[in-house]
Amino acid sequence: MEIPRHWRLKKQRYALVGEVCPHCDAKIFPPRDVCPECGDEAKTLFEFSGRGEVYSYTTLSNAPAGYQASAPYTVALVKLDEGPMVTAQLTDIGEQDVEIGMPVEMVTRKLRSEGDDDRGMLVYGYKFRPMELQQLAAAAD
Amino acid sequence: MTDKVSENLLLKPSRPVGIVGYGAYVPRYRLPAKEISRIWTGGTGGVPIQEKSVPxxxxxxxxxxxxxARNALARAGIDPEEIRAVWVGSESHPYAVKPTSTIVAEALGVVPFTQAGDWEFACKAGTEAMVAAMGLVGSDMAKYALAIGMDTAQGRPGDALEYTASAGGAAFLLGPAEESVAVIESTLSYVTDTPDFWRREYQKYPEHGQRFTGEPAYFKHISSAAQSYLDATGTTAEDYQYAVFHQPNSKFPSRVAGQLGFSKEQIATGLLVSVIGNTYSGAAIIGLTAILDVAEPGDRILMVSFGSGAGSDAFGIRVTERLPERRDLAPKTQTYIARRTEIDYATYSRMRGKLVLK
Structure with missing residues (x-):
């Protein structure tokens, strides 16, 4: 059972809460309490904007256990505006092709059910979607 | 009814309350009603709306x-830790036991010093949460309270409700009137025990009580709440630039608006059902967000929700001069509606878990 792990990770999973280094101002995700840039202690919480771009991506047809219901789906390395790289599913892609450099934004979605589909705890966390709403709003103005 | 009694029917906070921030959400997928008709009636007969949103x-x-709620907070520009209530009204909470509201509060950074609760009253759970939030802020117990109405409605395959049961809703951060984009002047509720629509525990799809749906339920409760509200406040339809009523289909809200003396123009901005379907707990309030996206300072809005079982909440809302500068801080409701991917019935069946896999 992984319920304790999901519970421990909820802040970073729900809202991309990482850390900022008080010594060199590096933004850190996932949080690890030690700055990967300067090696000093870094425990100050920092909520990321959720914006970034696709660094690379791949589409999975054979999904691992727990994710079969979502297959096929696209996983991307997303370079956040603040610097760190995160791995996450892309969602709400619509008809457009995923491209390297495509601007994306974080959304909180249902990742899977822990254990039994109908009885297990629902696991929520970040995914990324194309920055489409902003484009549509700009087109409407 | 004497004027004094009529005035006492109004729920009016002792400290003026308003909407500090508002936000809508509509998922991107759309199932056209004629696609449902193609499956179940061979494409013959009329359809109640154009298409519905699908999560x-x-x-x-x-x-x-x-x-x-993130959209509401973006427009409000306040620190989430100042919020003392996160209330989610829905008839499709993901868990039977375990609150939706604690997950929402955690994701928004509102925890831990907050009320959190899930509300239920068929389609009026969202406005029920709004009235409660008005009470919390209006009594000065809290500065800010977040009220949400949201649903992923399910209709039995082939049932009349399948054409309209959709997904979406809105969130409202209520707070002091002096910080608000729109002041909620007062509200009034009208509730009776009416067997028009229900879903028993453990059942996936709702049942509806045949002829109870229209006159004794929707029309009786909305028109009684609205007319009592107009009488109690000494206002008429002409005093409002906009009106929005619960919208289970296109016909009902248009008809009730006409009965109450509202014109097509007054209800057009908030009438979204033909392009997103019936969002249940979100239906009246997402119409309000579309109105706030375009309304001008000084405009007055009448909103009347309806929930089966049955009851209606009527609200009188007045837009303040803060609205124009705040509404561009989050995506507008029409932008969500413009973001659209059409799906067929087979894709819909898979996405909504209608296929038996084991």
Whole structure:
């Protein structure tokens, strides 16, 4: 059972809460309490904007256990505006092709059910979607 | 009814309350009504709306509430830790036991010093939460309270409700009137025990009480709440630039508006059902967000919700001069509606879990 792990990770999973280094101002995700840039202690919480771009991506047809219901789906390395790289599913892609450099934004979605589909705890966390709403709003103005 | 009694029917906070921030959410998928008709009636007969919104497979009332609430907070520009209540009204909470609201509060950074609760009253759970939030802020117990109405409605395959049962809703951060984009002047509720629509525990799809749906339920409660509100406040339809009523289909809200003396123009901005369907707990309030996206300072809005079982909440809302500068801080409701991917019935069946896999 992984319920304790999901519970421990909820802040970073729900809202991309990482850390900022008080010594060199590096933004850190996932949080690890030690700055990967300067090696000093870094425990100050920092909520990321959720914006970034696709660094690379791949589409999975054979999904691992727990994710079969979502297959096929696209996983991307997303370079956040603040610097760190995160791995996450892309969602709400619509008809457009995923491209390297495509601007994306974080959304909180249902990742899977822990254990039994109908009885297990629902696991929520970040995914990324194309920055489409902003484009549509700009087109409407 | 004497004027004094009539005036006492109004729920009016002792400290003026308003909407400090608002946000909508509509998922991107659309199922045209004629596609449902193609499956079940061979494409013959009329359809009640053009198309309905369908949530993606990774969406539910929790995730949709989080996005609408993030939009409300973006417009409000306040520190989430100042919020003392997160209330989510829905008839499609993902869990039977375990609150939607704690997950939403956690994602928004409101925890831990807050009220959190899930509200239920068929389609009026969202406005029920709004009235409660008015009470919390209006009594000075809290500065800010977040009220959400959100649903991923399910209709039995082939049932009349399948054409309209959709997904979406809105979030409202209520707070002091002096910080608000729109002041909620007062509200009034009208409730009776009416067997028009229900879903028993453990049942996936709702039942409806045949002829109870129209006159004794929707029309009786909305028109009684609205007319009593107009009488108690000494206003008429002409005093409002906009009106929005619960919208289970296009016909009902248009007809009740006419009965109450509102014109087509007054209800056009908030009438979204033909392009997104009936969002249940979100239906009246997402119409309000579309109105706030375009209304001008000084405009007055009448909103009347309806929930089966049955009851209506009527609200009188007045737009302040803060609205124009705040509404561009989050995506507008029409932008969500413009973001659209059409799906067929087979894709819909998979996405909504209608296929038996084991």
């Amino acid at each position: 993606g497979p990774d969406e539910d009332t929790t995730t949709m509430s989080i996005e609408a």
